[in-house]
Amino acid sequence: MTITLQDVQIILGLPVDGLPITGRVEQDYDALCLTQLGFPFPENNKTGGRIQIRQLSRWFPNLPNNAGDVEVQRYARAYILQLLGGTLFADKSNSLVHITYLQFLEDLEAAGQYNWGSATLADLYRQLCFAADIDGAEIAGPVILLQLWAWDRLPFFAPIMENVLRSDIIPNEDLFPPPPFGHRWRHVLKTTRTSMHVLTKYREMIDMQTLDEVI
Template identity: 50%
Template sequence: MTGFGGVIRVGFISLDWHLVTALVERWRLETHTFHLPHGEATITLQDVSILFCLPVDGEPVSGLVGADVTTECERLLGVVPPAIAVKGNTLKISWLGLTFQNFLADGDDITVQRYARVYILQLMGGLLFTSKTSTHVHICFLSLLENLYVAGQYSWGSASLAWLYREMCHATHLDASEIAGPLILL
């Protein structure tokens, strides 16, 4: 219903960091392509659609960047996170996992939706829209999960590809030592 079923099926894949580094070295900011000995190559929306089964058509993904973390969590998750679980406009993924680890099979509809939002947020922070530490997820995505039926109408595939392109561009800076984003697409 939300469009994240394909991402769930991907599972854990260990990254080849030497390959990632080699690709970053060959990334060109101007064209968003890899310059390889045999020509140029890039990751496309079709790749994202096939690998993650994420929707690439639909509404643009844009959330409330200035949203208050505690207010949004209370409104959509039913709990207020402790100060230690909040960093700027992000929420600690491990706190989400610990707080929502025991789902009861007889939960009401609101509880099921809260747990679904948490699960999707963990997918976003851990795979699709990762930070350099992969420990936090931006709160702007939570408001997009308010109505889970509407969440499936967003173009999550194009948003994750744009996130990867942005992170690849940041990683090419001389002082960059880390990279984030959906690197599994590489």
């Protein structure tokens, strides 16, 4: 068993078909930032084409009530960029995001036509390979997908959701589209039945699992 594209689509709600996430890494970062964010690429803040996520938060704190279309789009790009760098394609710094992702956000309507799900899963596989190396001590990438998948498939790992109603997990679909399946883990979680952050205990639980304990 392994994490599949279906898991990515259901757990995170990402599209798993469409245009590939591929392009040039080396670009004119100043021009890219100016045209799509309205700010020059900060010379004192860049690391290999990456920018501090907190820098984006300072540039785009709160959207003004009288914001025009161009400003709204810039705020949207900055927000998506923070999601990409902080969640889907996070590096080990967990504080930097590569500015080259802006090339996929120039047209926000077209951005939804890209295969973000496949790119996310490919990155997770790549990061798992790095982490499985004998010298690997950390892991980056979309580890939230790995965690939620493990909680769904291996319930003896999962914490308990307390006082959760069905209406909290599945909202009124006449008013809102259904959220991704992983959204239900946002509730208060009880972890008294599982040993958290104890590697030896996790290994023991995996070794002792039976077939009927796997979903």
